Amino acid sequence: xxxxxxxxxxxxxxxxxxxxxxxxxxxxxxxxxxxxxxxxxxxxxxxxxxxxxxxxxxxx
Numbered sequence: 001x002x003x004x005x006x007x008x009x010x011x012x013x014x015x016x017x018x019x020x021x022x023x024x025x026x027x028x029x030x031x032x033x034x035x036x037x038x039x040x041x042x043x044x045x046x047x048x049x050x051x052x053x054x055x056x057x058x059x060x
Contacts, residue, residue, distance in 0.1 A: 008056075008057065012049060012052065012053055016049040019045060020042065023045070024038060024041065027041055
């Protein structure tokens, strides 16, 4: 694995975690929407991260 690929993976994971936590705070504390919406949000973040990773992954 090249250095550029490693940086991409780490940056993508950090951004996904920040978006997930930010969304959880917004959904749970500010909007008080419940557990079902929280689970849907987690699924959206996971699927979106995987899709973006496959679409933009730096090729060798």
